[in-house]
Amino acid sequence: MPRKTTGNLYRRGDIYWLKYSANGLHVRKSLDTASRREAEKKRDALLAPLAVTDETEKARALANRAANMETQLDAIRDAARPRLSVTAAWAAYAAAPNRPQSGKATLLDFQRCWNHFSEWIAKTHPETVALEEVTADHAGEFVAVLAPLSPNRYNKIVQTCRRVFRILGRKLKNAGNPFEQITCRPLSTRSHRELSVAELQSVCGSATGELRALFAVGLYTALRLGDAATLRWEEVSFPLNRITRKPMKTARTGKIVAIPLHPTLRAILEETAPVAQRGFVLPGAAETYQRDKSALSKRIQAHFKACKIETQAKHDDKKRMTCEVGFHSLRHSFVTICASAGVPLAIVQALCGHGSPAIQAKYIHIGADAAAQAVNAMPSIAAGDPPPSAAVPPPPADAAAAGAALPPAPEWVRKLVSGMDADNWRTIKAAVLGRAEP
Numbered sequence: 001m002p003r004k005t006t007g008n009l010y011r012r013g014d015i016y017w018l019k020y021s022a023n024g025l026h027v028r029k030s031l032d033t034a035s036r037r038e039a040e041k042k043r044d045a046l047l048a049p050l051a052v053t054d055e056t057e058k059a060r061a062l063a064n065r066a067a068n069m070e071t072q073l074d075a076i077r078d079a080a081r082p083r084l085s086v087t088a089a090w091a092a093y094a095a096a097p098n099r100p101q102s103g104k105a106t107l108l109d110f111q112r113c114w115n116h117f118s119e120w121i122a123k124t125h126p127e128t129v130a131l132e133e134v135t136a137d138h139a140g141e142f143v144a145v146l147a148p149l150s151p152n153r154y155n156k157i158v159q160t161c162r163r164v165f166r167i168l169g170r171k172l173k174n175a176g177n178p179f180e181q182i183t184c185r186p187l188s189t190r191s192h193r194e195l196s197v198a199e200l201q202s203v204c205g206s207a208t209g210e211l212r213a214l215f216a217v218g219l220y221t222a223l224r225l226g227d228a229a230t231l232r233w234e235e236v237s238f239p240l241n242r243i244t245r246k247p248m249k250t251a252r253t254g255k256i257v258a259i260p261l262h263p264t265l266r267a268i269l270e271e272t273a274p275v276a277q278r279g280f281v282l283p284g285a286a287e288t289y290q291r292d293k294s295a296l297s298k299r300i301q302a303h304f305k306a307c308k309i310e311t312q313a314k315h316d317d318k319k320r321m322t323c324e325v326g327f328h329s330l331r332h333s334f335v336t337i338c339a340s341a342g343v344p345l346a347i348v349q350a351l352c353g354h355g356s357p358a359i360q361a362k363y364i365h366i367g368a369d370a371a372a373q374a375v376n377a378m379p380s381i382a383a384g385d386p387p388p389s390a391a392v393p394p395p396p397a398d399a400a401a402a403g404a405a406l407p408p409a410p411e412w413v414r415k416l417v418s419g420m421d422a423d424n425w426r427t428i429k430a431a432v433l434g435r436a437e438p
Helices: 036-080 089-095 104-124 136-145 151-167 197-206 209-221 225-229 248-253 263-269 283-306 328-340 345-352 357-366 368-376 400-405 411-418 425-433
Strands: 008-012 015-022 025-030 242-245 257-260
Touching (some): 089 104, 104 136, 104 151, 104 283, 136 151, 197 283, 197 328, 209 263, 225 283, 257 345, 328 345
Antiparallel strands (some): 015 025, 242 257
């Protein structure tokens, strides 16, 4: 409990005096009274302000002492806290609940961008181990090393590093973001060019194995490389004669594209035995893309070059060669050929999955017939392809009530049905329905 300042009363003759100390000064003061009771009242009145000041100073001293103790505790806790290393930062970011949600392939690309930085700092600044030790000077030195990269790749690496520091900021002693002041480079993008029919025949006709099927999917569906490589059999419906897919690029919007099967693509897909039509349509391409999509792109580019198609071009405003032909060129070719055939823009945009929701709704209203006509406008480009007249039309709206109007059943269905009897019909039914959409 704080000490109460009382002072000291004494008499000099008949008069009471008060002796007390304040701010290091010793004071003696006459109270001008011979009454003890009156002297005590005057003493208390004089010392009351001093007592308040005393208590305030004591409280302030206690508060300062508590603050100092808290600072010391923070220092102790900080010394005991395990610091997040640069190399462990990616795992912490991937597990962070507040990070932006990204697809598997996108997250893998972000990880490569971060590894570019973590490997650089481990090599050039081995003394910088903890993430909070990275400074703006380190960031500036690092981006200088990225100068030879394209603006697109440069920006992705910078944005990834900035995002990792921002998401993990709460785990760091110093919440500053060393990449905050690093600006991105302006982009001067150039679109891939479309391929001519002759080039398409050369590229698709000479491809073998999964690459042949991958090119067919890209050309006849206009799907991007990631969507084509990771297409799954449950997204392919032979009875409905279409592919239904939610593109990766628009997955957040929930947009779905429904693309009729072109006869060439259908014939290629049906080369896979029914019992093997599970999981990925192209398991090898899917595995390569998910592991390292650049490896799949390099394989595709090598095939283009083998077909005597120049994939890069140099422009006057560029010091470096830029990619002009690639898998994305198949998508451009789809759009160009459809447009040349007079297919309405709304249908082309909806099939490609890059239209607005309003255009998507308009496509749905137009119906499957128009979509089938758009896809069947594409030429047959692979050797041995069925002629365009063999195009399989989509089933009518009420397929069950118009069985005679259904498209011819595939050979594998006819073989199964021809051997059906009272004992095995359930097994055959399950095999047939197992390939249809639920």
